[in-house]
Amino acid sequence: MAPTTRQPAEHPDPPAGKTPLVRGKGRPRSATADQAILDATREALAELGWGGLTMGHVAQRAGVAKTTLYRRWPSKSELVVDAIASLFDQLECADRGSLQADIEAVVARFAELLTLPETQTALLALFAEGSRDPQLRRRIRERIVQPQKVLVEHGRANAQARGEMDPDLDPATADEEIGIIFDTIAGTVEHRLLVSGEPVTADWIRRFTTLLLGPLPGLLR
Amino acid sequence: MAPTTRQPAEHPDPPAGKTPLVRGKGRPRSATADQAILDATREALAELGWGGLTMGHVAQRAGVAKTTLYRRWPSKSELVVDAIASLFDQLECADRGSLQADIEAVVARFAELLTLPETQTALLALFAEGSRDPQLRRRIRERIVQPQKVLVEHGRANAQARGEMDPDLDPATADEEIGIIFDTIAGTVEHRLLVSGEPVTADWIRRFTTLLLGPLPGLLR
DNA sequence: GCAGATACGCTACGACCAGTAGCGAAAGAG
DNA sequence: CTCTTTCGCTACTGGTCGTAGCGTATCTGC
CATH class of the missing domain: 1.10.10.60 (Homeodomain-like)
Known part of the structure; x- marks a missing residue:
């Protein structure tokens, strides 16, 4: 998978896998x-x-x-990464008044995105290819997974500013808890939409976040 | 992707996508x-x-x-489904005395399986291929996802027999809760191991199941 | 033991696709 | 106007999926 076009010496890491032009001299790219x-x-x-x-x-x-x-683009997979990575730029975590409301909004937006068939096939294909190619895996994490993790930390900051969090909580412990919550949110939505193929409705989101943020309602004695 | 070998008329749905022989007459398959x-x-x-x-x-x-x-096997994808599905037959849900202990054991076994590189690559490849082939997707659900769901229901039955569950709980509601719990368990472990590439340790499992089964410990006021 | 039925290994083949090479022509920069 | 770069085109290599046909090996029923 060697790049076919020459790279500019002064630009060791091209912006997004797309091979850039060398100089603004001749005919520009369309x-x-x-x-x-x-x-x-x-x-x-x-x-x-x-x-x-x-x-x-x-x-x-x-x-x-x-x-x-x-x-x-040097290869098909690089092209696809760029084609879908831009879709995830729209995700954000607005302050909606409570931690649960914030999480519900993010989950809804995330689910909406992962319901598109183009996102499904592309993401799964990328993950699969990434399991073989560590470099590609790293790029996927940087461009797609990591930005989402920032969202959750943003939501926690909002909750803390609203006084929803325990102020005595050890920051390191809180970070670990946040990590677990992020894995749980992302993983559960991914599993439902990408593996099970079941829809993520507003009702399901409410049940899920309630389960996540409070005690298990009514199931255990 | 038409099957190349003839199907027996009296056996409309072959056992596992594998093309069976017609009769016990000539040389048997090895x-x-x-x-x-x-x-x-x-x-x-x-x-x-x-x-x-x-x-x-x-x-x-x-x-x-x-x-x-x-x-x-009529195609490459069918072969891979069968090759991978057999790995998941080993999963079971033994009665270990409490719902949390049961779930922890299942998660540990599931994580152990998904930590193998061969399972990672294979599962992701299957999911990816399944996202463009509805028929394959259905077979993945039948052979891999559904058997795991049975495990969780088995665990709930044990918990109910031990008296851990609320006896007044509406069975339909309980089933829905179980469904959410299953999606959460499977999805979270999958995300950590297949997407993030982070390990699933015994300590993480304990934190996770505690989060799942009880109120959020220490994070919320 | 023998005949019929089936699976097997082998070779060859058709269709398709990723990615490359080399050309003349087009289009912008200075 | 010239120089540089991109563009479209055609042809090509190497590889894969899946199929077809043949002779041979192996088992079952009689």
């Missing part, structure tokens, strides 16, 4: 083509899945030559 | 070859991943001809 390629990738991914998506198809759909794709 | 193929599939999957695994490689590793693979 900016509209960039967007058309990413759009075509997302559309094709939603329709055909990872295995069905071919570079030739994406090129035709975007109205460019296949070689143009390889001038900008 | 049983040892069956096991050798499944073993080779798991090994190759762990080393090479879904994309790297080729039917020719599996055949060579198992000491059979490639055509023999296609005489028994």
Whole structure:
């Protein structure tokens, strides 16, 4: 998976796996083509899945030559990473008055995103590929998983500012608890949507966050 | 993806996607070859991943001809499903005296299984492939997800027999709660091991089950 | 023991896809 | 206007899935 285009010496880590141009000298790259390629990738991914998506198809759909794709992205997986990573930029954690309300909002937004078939196939394909390629795995964590973890810490900061948290709590312990909560939120939604294929409704979200934040309601004596 | 071998008319749903023979007449299929193929599939999957695994490689590793693979499994994905599903047959839910102890034991066993690199690669590859193939997805649910759900219901039955559950609880509500708990357990462990790549230790399991079964300890006021 | 039925290994093949190479033409920068 | 870079095109390599046909090995029923 060696890059085919030469890298600029003064730019050791290209922005997002996309091969940049060397200098502002000759004919510039078409900016509209960039967007058309990413759009075509997302559309094709939603329709055909990872295995069905071919570079030739994406090129035709975007109205460019296949070689143009390889001038900008070194491989199919890199292209797909960029095509879907932007989707997760929309996630945020607004202050809605209580920790439970904040979490419910984030879960709803996260679930909405993971309900899109294009996100499902792309994410799972990336995770699968990442289990073989440590470098890709690292990039996935940086671009997709880590930003979400920041969301949860943001929500905890809001809760603390509202006085919902125990002020005597050891910060290190709180961080560990937050880590568990994040894994639980992300993992549970992922499992339902990506593995079980069951929907995540508003009612389910309420039940889930209640279970997560309070004692188990009514199940145990 | 049409089956290449003819199906017996009196057996509309073959046992596990494996194409069965028609009658006990001629030369029987080698049983040892069956096991050798499944073993080779798991090994190759762990080393090479879904994309790297080729039917020719599996055949060579198992000491059979490639055509023999296609005489028994109609496609690569079907073969991989069977190779992985058998790993999950070992899971069980023994009565250890309390609901928390039962759940901790199941989580520990589940985590142990998902810590194996071959299981990680294989499961992720399966999920990814299943996201674009509804039929495969259904079979994954039947063969892998559903049997685990039975475990949790088994644990609840034990807890009920021990008197840990509220006897007045509506059974339908209890089932829904159980469903949420199952999604939470499976999803959280999957996320930690398959996505984050962080280990699931005994200490983590204790914290997690405590969080799941009781009120949130110390985090909320 | 023998005939029929089936599985097996082998080779070859068709269709498809990722990724590369090299060309002439187009389009912007200075 | 010239120089530089991108673009589209065609052709190509190497590899995989899955199929077809053949001769041979192996088991069952008689």
